[in-house]
Each structure stands twice: as C-alpha cells, then as structure tokens.
Amino acid sequence: MNRRKSHTTGVKYVLAGGSVVAAFGMLVDPSGLLASLSPVEDVCQEVVQSRRVLSREELSRLLAVPEGSSKEQVRQTLKQPYCKLQTSNLMASGTVQREAYPLAFDPQTWLVVSYEGNQYTGYSFSFHH
Known part of the structure; x- marks a missing residue:
C-alpha cells in the first residue's frame, strides 16, 4: 500500500x-x-563576382583546408566569392565575416565561408536562394 x-x-x-x-x-x-536566437540572414551585402559559382572540385579542395588557416590560403583554393554577407558578432572574441559561393551543381544552395579577422573559422550551407 x-x-x-x-x-x-x-x-x-x-x-x-x-x-x-x-x-x-x-x-x-x-x-x-x-x-533573439535566430542566426544572421544570408543576404548579400556586397556582390563581388556576379557570375561566380563553386564547382565540386573546388568544394572538395576546401574540405582539405583546416580551420585556423589564413584567409589567403582559403582564397587560393576558392578565389573570389559571389558576395559578402552581413557580418555577425556571434563569436565571443570578435566579428565574423562571411562570404557566399553558390554551388554550380545546385545554384539554390550556397557554401558560406566564415572568417574571424584573417583566420578561416569554417563553412556552412545556406539553402533556398
């Protein structure tokens, strides 16, 4: 009981x-x-190369670039981006710059590369553009 x-x-x-x-x-x-929790929108602030698309080969080469590499090393791999996106202050130590590269095989999907200062901090994908 x-x-x-x-x-x-x-x-x-x-x-x-x-x-x-x-x-x-x-x-x-x-x-x-x-x-207040939503991420920064992936809207171009400045178009750099209006005809720029990223090939599968370039995407594969980026995967070999380790985070923490210099922005110059990433640019040697990817060249100029399609556009620069809005910066964000999501990182505790500073501002994050982001650049977009539409995929040649799926232009509605962008590869978004992030930098903090001159250091590569990673990438993500943005869909439905």
Whole structure:
C-alpha cells in the first residue's frame, strides 16, 4: 500500500509541475525568444563576382583546408566569392565575416565561408536562394 501511495504522490507532483510549465508557456511570447536566437540572414551585402559559382572540385579542395588557416590560403583554393554577407558578432572574441559561393551543381544552395579577422573559422550551407 505504501508503494501505491508514493506512486500517486509522484504523479501529483509531475502534473503540478507540468501545469506550472504550461502556464509559464502561455505568458511568454515564443516569437520574441526565437527572434533573439535566430542566426544572421544570408543576404548579400556586397556582390563581388556576379557570375561566380563553386564547382565540386573546388568544394572538395576546401574540405582539405583546416580551420585556423589564413584567409589567403582559403582564397587560393576558392578565389573570389559571389558576395559578402552581413557580418555577425556571434563569436565571443570578435566579428565574423562571411562570404557566399553558390554551388554550380545546385545554384539554390550556397557554401558560406566564415572568417574571424584573417583566420578561416569554417563553412556552412545556406539553402533556398
């Protein structure tokens, strides 16, 4: 019987806790929370090479460039970008510059290369352009 009573008490606490969370959720504007967490938009701020696309071979060569390499080393591999994107202050130590390269085999997808100062910090993909 004690076991049944402790189980019932546990269920009551779970239900009470869930009710508090649900009530808090109704008081908070979730769109405001998401807006503050959303990444910087991938919109060109300056077009550098309007006809620039990235081949599969160039993409493969970039994968061999280690993070932390110089911007010059990446540029030797990729050449000039299609455009420069809005900078962001997402890194704790400074501003992140980003450059976009549409893929030749899928122009709606961009390779986005990131730099902090003169140092390559990585890449990502941006879809639906």
